[in-house]
Amino acid sequence: MSNTLGNRYRVQIFGQSHSPMIGAVIEGLPAGVAPDMDFIAAFMARRAPGSGDLSTPRREADAARIVAGLNERGETCGAPLCALIENTNARSQDYESLRDVPRPGHADYTAWVKFAGHNDIRGGGQFSGRLTAPLCFAGALAMQLLRDRGIAIRARALSVAGIRDQEIDLARPPLDAISEGPLPTLDPEAARRMAEAIAEARAAGDSVGGVVECFATGLPAGLGEPMFDGVENRVARALFGIPAVRGVEFGLGFEAAGLRGSEHNDAFRMADGRVATDTNRHGGALGGITSGMPLVVRAAFKPTPSIALAQRSVSLGRGKDAPLEVRGRHDPCIVPRAVPCVEAAVACVILDMVLEN
Numbered sequence: 001m002s003n004t005l006g007n008r009y010r011v012q013i014f015g016q017s018h019s020p021m022i023g024a025v026i027e028g029l030p031a032g033v034a035p036d037m038d039f040i041a042a043f044m045a046r047r048a049p050g051s052g053d054l055s056t057p058r059r060e061a062d063a064a065r066i067v068a069g070l071n072e073r074g075e076t077c078g079a080p081l082c083a084l085i086e087n088t089n090a091r092s093q094d095y096e097s098l099r100d101v102p103r104p105g106h107a108d109y110t111a112w113v114k115f116a117g118h119n120d121i122r123g124g125g126q127f128s129g130r131l132t133a134p135l136c137f138a139g140a141l142a143m144q145l146l147r148d149r150g151i152a153i154r155a156r157a158l159s160v161a162g163i164r165d166q167e168i169d170l171a172r173p174p175l176d177a178i179s180e181g182p183l184p185t186l187d188p189e190a191a192r193r194m195a196e197a198i199a200e201a202r203a204a205g206d207s208v209g210g211v212v213e214c215f216a217t218g219l220p221a222g223l224g225e226p227m228f229d230g231v232e233n234r235v236a237r238a239l240f241g242i243p244a245v246r247g248v249e250f251g252l253g254f255e256a257a258g259l260r261g262s263e264h265n266d267a268f269r270m271a272d273g274r275v276a277t278d279t280n281r282h283g284g285a286l287g288g289i290t291s292g293m294p295l296v297v298r299a300a301f302k303p304t305p306s307i308a309l310a311q312r313s314v315s316l317g318r319g320k321d322a323p324l325e326v327r328g329r330h331d332p333c334i335v336p337r338a339v340p341c342v343e344a345a346v347a348c349v350i351l352d353m354v355l356e357n
Contacts, residue, residue, distance in 0.1 A: 017123025094328035105305030139344020205308030221292035230288015251283025
């Protein structure tokens with residue numbers, strides 16, 4: 001099913017942007033785990049809308065309520081776990097005109113074709129970034145279980161509107177294997193310029209995109225399968241489930257295409273009785289299998305398609321060209337709120353592979 005991710009840690013996400021609730025059903029959780037609701041709430045707050053001047057003014061508490069899957073002591077009991085998140089601040093009237101005139105760059109038109117006009121247009125329906133809230137719940141729960149295994153997943157906004165933070169040594173990222181929270185910005189000046197670029201785009205009625213970089217540390221070597229079930233395959237599939245992701249790369253990614261083999265290969269060495277590499281241009285995966293080095297993945301996010309500027313579109317009902325002016329509340333840049341979404345997607349995949357192994 002297209003809304004389901006994973007084999008052993010199996011996450012099914014449901015709901016729409018303006019439905020009464022959204023949520024997740026999770027199968028495969030080990031029994032006897034007490035969800036750390038404080039950690040989950042703090043993690044989800046990083047993604048929640050209305051958290052600052054540079055995000056959408058829509059405000060949602062994003063408080064997840066577990067309604068099944070726990071025993072009387074608050075521990076997982078072997079049954080599927082179900083968590084619900086209420087939608088409390090929807091303004092569906094803002095989207096009425098989009099039933100006939102679709103937004104360029106959004107799924108309005110393709111969903112209209114796919115579902116013969118029965119798609120839920122309100123807030124983008126099931127194509128909305130709102131559906132990353134239950135993904136973040138599942139990811140935070142996965143991170144809790146990974147933390148107990150010494151595995152940590154942390155991400156940062158690497159670039160916004162072409163403004164880039166400092167590079168991190170791919171072989172030795174500056175984070176402890178069991179630490180939590182987003183990676184700190186290495187260059188405060190770059191962070192300031194990113195914020196200014198987002199504010200300028202908002203003032204102009206426009207939007208900007210960027211890149212999120214994620215590290216998974218503490219991974220054992222040997223996770224993943226060759227060819228179609230490699231760690232890169234599965235992580236990429238999860239990341240492309242996040243709305244607005246347009247590209248995914250691992251290690252040096254596309255930069256590797258311009259190097260010679262002697263420049264890209266990572267020399268092996270022994271370190272504390274295990275095999276390691278001097279550098280990590282391969283990004284922690286060889287042949288679809290983790291090497292034991294940090295997994296390094298980047299996701300490119302397009303500019304938010306819902307912008308205040310007038311755009312050219314079509315009237316689906318009249319079959320003619322038509323102008324479009326989008327109303328509603330939208331992020332001028334989704335990259336800051338996408339950082340925990342990337343962490344969550346990677347965490348779900350890594351936990352799934354750990355449980356399989």
